[in-house]
Amino acid sequence: MAPVAVAPVTSTDIIRDIKASVARTSPDTLLDLLSQAASCYPDHELGFITSSAHDSSIQTKTFAEFAQYARSLAQAIRAWGKPTGSVVVVYLTEHEENMAAVWACLLAGLVPCLQPALSAQQSHKEGHVGHVRGLFGSATWLTNETGAEQLLSIPDIDIHLFSELKESAATQDTSEFKAHEAKVDDEAILFLTSGSTGFSKAVVHTHRTILAACYAKGENYGLTSETKILNWVGFDHVAGSIEMHLAPLLYGASQLHVHPSAILSDPLLYLRLIEQKSIEIAFAPNFLLAKLARDLEKRTELFGTFSLSSLRRINSGGEAVVSKTAQTFAATLKNLAKDFNSSFVIAAGFGMTETCAGCIYDGIDVLATPPAHEFLELGAPIPGCEMRIVDPADGVTLRADGESGELQVRGPMVFVRYYNNAEATSSSFVEGGWYRTGDIGIIENGKMRLSGRIKDTVIVHGVSYGIPELETHLQNVEGVTHSFLAAAPYRAPGQDTEGFVVFYSPTFNLNDEDAAAKLYATHRALRDVSVKMITLPPQQIIPIPLEQMEKTTLGKLSRARLLKQFKEGQLAQHIVRAEELLAAARGASFVAPTTETEKALAGIYAGIFNNNVSDVSAADNFFELGGTSIDVIRLKREGEAAFGLPEIPTIQILKHPVLSDLAKYIDALSSKGGFQEEYDPIVPLQLTGNGTPIFMVHPGVGEVLIFVNLAKYFQNERPFYALRARGFEPNHPFFGSMDEMVSSYAAAVKRTQPKGPYAIAGYSYGGVVAFEVAKRLEAMGEEVKFTGLINIPPHIADRMHEIDWTSGMLNLSYFLGLITKQDAVDLTNPLRRLSRSDQLELIWKLSPPERLVELQLTPQKLDHWVDIAGSLIECGKEYNPSGSVQCVDVFYAIPLRGSKADWLNNQLKPWAGFSRGEPSYTDVPGQHYTLMDFDHVPGFQKIFRSRLAARGL
Structure with a gap:
């Protein structure tokens, strides 16, 4: 079969035709875009739900109000005296603050660079900030008080607080303000890459590349001035800023931006907002689809209660979308919808920071058209974008239709360069302007799907982790032959998110008498290190005898070769031998549940950890199996239901994590109608x-x-x-x-x-x-x-004397997640005018019902808990x-x-x-x-x- 490159042909005419279809003057720069939005659609709205919005209330600004707000901020920024074209690192958390800061920088003639959350590790944080300072030749940061606290220990940074900028802007007279006059190929916005394998690169997008992406996305999504968008991706992410803000703004579409914490803590909010705001286009990566499906598919009491008919399309990116997950999610939405004939289109997409987010999409109704592959196809490029599959070895030889190879893309939406990094820019492109994505894909009948990764990262729930760093730590595990370990990204069939496989050569012979115990200890250690490093254990750990672990002529293990052998079953004998030894090791300590209580608990343990009940030992420790604080609450609830008990105290589960011990406690609790230790x-x-x-x-x-x-x-x-x-x-x-x-x-x-x-x-x-x-x-x-x-x-005595019953209750309620920090501040004085019972009643009404259920709280328990905290305060008053x-x-x-x-x-x-x-x-x-x-x-x-x-x- 002759090599082919499947893609629409790029030409200036395509972009021009798209622009012509927009019934208004086409802006040449982002500043024109904002001006057009404010003048053509002054009453259309930008809505925001912040991280601190306890009741998920929506704050809104019209396009006209927002444009004026951005102008006032821009005039205040001008007072900084920064030269035109200077880079400002924007480090904020709320969508509105980020959005306003970016527009203000553009209007003032500065270049915003969006900074994601800084590393929690001090050394990495300091290294990154120093790297950014060197990259831009200066270090001007616009942040909030929390961000400033993180940067205090780092010298030579010019920090500006957004709160102070707002105060200054409020006093500005903008009648004489003149916005910066940008050119189409000027630097517009910089985006930082994840830096998973080193320090971040700064991706340069110009007004031209961003607008090209916006026009093409709008055509692909069918955006109009009547469209309503729901976004919960952080604004520092290219999808949150370009795909879900700038592109809709170009077409005059109203937008609702929700802080991620609000959706993740309450998945039902996602559906309530779609219904309330008649949302047409929303975004949900694969892990959120999986979470929503898991949380909602059994909520039969909610079936038929949501009006979701407005929803036309859900974009999904960040990681590959599992077909089964997409189908389960769509089926769940169908059950929840009032109109049972509703159809739900999921558009799995491919995109990168370098391509202005999604540039290849395929929107399909997964229930009407069952997917043909384990992962949803990514489809065809948006207008103006081309794609091809080539031999990754030389980066230019085309692969035949249906054959895998390196995915490359090109088009007017692809970035122009990495800031101050000519070497990285040069190595990212090949002749003809093709950008090397670093992903392995297959194009078949004009549709593309990914089949792997070239880059040394693993993506867990949309977050990239460096494979080399993980391997470095795994190499140090006792039982691993040094330099004979490799980890490779892998997604098991049906798995919700990407995982990885570990291949290694043990230091001991798998036929030795004590091999079972040594292998068990080694695999346990490898899992522990993995969880600590990237929050996830390996999908599979495969011990391969040293003489069968081949290295390249450069002395390296080939991850690609090992993964290929694994997928093709060539390592099956090693996997079988490992399972035999591990089963023997587990069998040596296995104790079969014997009493009815033990057997019932074994069933609950199996359900929580997705194990076979026959594999649950009476000697199993709940926390060693991986139990979390959330799992404790589930065990408590299911145990109370199974044994007909009014309550199994949480503390007793913590004190009796071994199945047999917990069974004895429950038996005593049941027989005595109460158990006092x-x-x-x-x-x-x-x-x-x-x-x-x-x-x-x-x-x-x-x-x-x-x-x-x-x-x-x-x-x-x-x-x-x-x-x-x-x-x-x-x-x-x-x-x-x-x-x-x-x-x-x-x-x-x-x-x-x-x-x-x-x-x-x-x-x-x-x-x-x-x-x-x-x-x-x-x-x-x-x-x-x-x-x-x-x-x-x-010295805590003074602080203890300041805490009365009211403030103690507010502190406890905030600590337990019943109210927000702002609630605790705002309610302090009003509550003091109420009786103790009225105070408790008000806190109870403000508390999220799901959190009360999770904590198994009652008003009486909360009241008693406040007394316990009060007794500790009394102990500290004279300390x-x-x-x-x-x-x-x-x-x-x-x-x-x-x-x-x-x-x-x-x-x-x-x-x-x-x-x-x-x-x-x-x-x-x-x-x-x-x-x-x-x-x-x-x-x-x-x-x-x-x-x-x-x-x-």
Whole structure:
């Protein structure tokens, strides 16, 4: 078969024809675009739902109002005195702020560069910021207070706060303001690449490339001035800014931009907004399709309740769309829709930062036309774009129709260059202006689909992770022959997101007598490292004897070759042998469930972890299987239903994670109609590993569930115990003093770990308790090598005296996610005028119902919880630190009030007076109440573990 390149022919006429179809004057620059939108469609709206919108309320600005707002900001920016064409790094979180900042920079004659969230790792963050400074020859950042806090430790940065810019703009008279006059090939907006395999490159898009993309997208989507768009992708992403804002704005389409956290925390909001705003075009990457399908397909009570007839198309990009996932999602929407005849088109797309987001699409009704492949086809290029498949070895030899090879694209929407990086620009293009995407694809009958990746990354839920960095850490696992390990991206059939396979040569013979135990330990360690690095275990771990692991002449393992062998079944014998050995290792410790309670629990465990019930052992530990704080709530609910119990206390699940132990507890609970244990503050969250155990003291709310997700990162490394306050269980009195609490905790720690060295840490209020426990242990003659103090100063008495019942309830409610931080501030004074019962009622009404269910809260439990927190406050009112410990490690995040610099220098550094050794002060991501939540704990655990290592633990 002769080689072919399947694609529409690019010509200037195509773009000109598209422009001519738009019934208005065609803008030549983005500034013309904004002016046109404001004059032709002054009353069309931009809507925003922010991260802090507790009730998902929509804030709106008309096109005319927004254009005027951007002009006032631009005039304030001019006062900075920056030369025309200077780069401004825009580092903001809300869509409206990002959008306004970008337009203001353009109007002022500056070039905005959109900065995604900075790394939580201090060294990488500092390296990136330094790289950006060198790349642009300056470092002007426009950010918010949180962003400024992250940048404080980095010198030579010119930081401007968006809040101050707004204040300045509010006083501006823009009647004489004259916008910058841009040229079509001027730099317009810069976008930073993910930097997954090194520091980011800055992709240069001009007014010409962006407008070309906007025209072509509008033609492909069928955009008109009556179209309504829903976007929840961050504005720093090229899809959020160009695909879902600039292109619709060109055609006068109204837009609703929602902060990602609002959709991810409440998937139903996605459907409610489609219904409420008659949305026609929305965006949802594969992992959100999967999440929505999982969360909603069994919600039969919602079937037929949503009006979704307006929805014409859902764009999906970021990672390949699994056909089965798309079909399940579409079927779920069909069930939820009032009109059962509704059809739902999912347009899987291919695009990159370098192509102004999606440039190849194929919108299909997946229920009416069942997909032919495991992943949805990506279809044909948008007008003006071409695609071809070539031999990746030379980058130019065309592949035949149906054969895989390197995907290349070209067209007027492709970027012009990487900023200040001629070498990277040159290597990204081949003769004829073809851009090398780095992806492996197949073109068949004019439709393209991806089949792999050339680049060394794996994409998990839309986030890129570097394969080389992962391999570096996996190489150090005991049992792995050095330099004989490779990891390759791979998506298993039916899998929702991309994963990876690990190939390695073991240091031991697979036929040795102890091979089963060694292989089990090695594979467990490889999984642990993978989860810590990229939040996901390997799809498959394949041990290959050293003599059968071939290297290239350059001494490298070929990932592509190994993956090809795996897919073709050539490694089947190694996989079978590994499974035999692992089964033998598991069998040695397997205990079959025998009692009815154990068997019922085995079924629940199997359902939560998607295992066969026959594979669940009575000796299985819930958390070692991978249980999270969310899984604990599910186990609690399903257990209560299965055993007909009014309540299984969450703490008892934490204390009895082994299936057989939990079964005994449930039997006792059922037989006695209640079960009263003596108070023990120790809650074992993770018991594997031989390292020095960690004892983590509760924050001021007294509970320890917040540590569950942190503890899992220490599996097979060291035990992780939490200390929980007294008073949660019936007939257990509150602590009456700090001394009583410390005595109880120190005795419990000694009971659990009779001899040192010890590692003690505490979060917030728990930090001062941890310090006192460490002192007490040292007074007993024990060594405490690590005392971790997380975002708490040594002097807390004044703060304790400021907290009354009302503020204590608000603090607890915010900590539990029942209200927002702004709610806690706004309600402080109004609530004090209400009775205690009325205060509780108001908080209850404000709380998200799904969160109340998740926490298994009742008004009575919340009331009692506030009393527990209040008792801890009373213990701290007369606390005055004294004495010292061997050393302290202070971890600091954004404080509840004030700047991070003041918090560190004036509040936290006095810990030096209570440490005999040199204290450490380590910046951690997040704010006081969020530093250990699901988003921040992956970064926190890396930093925390590094400090343990620095102390010799």
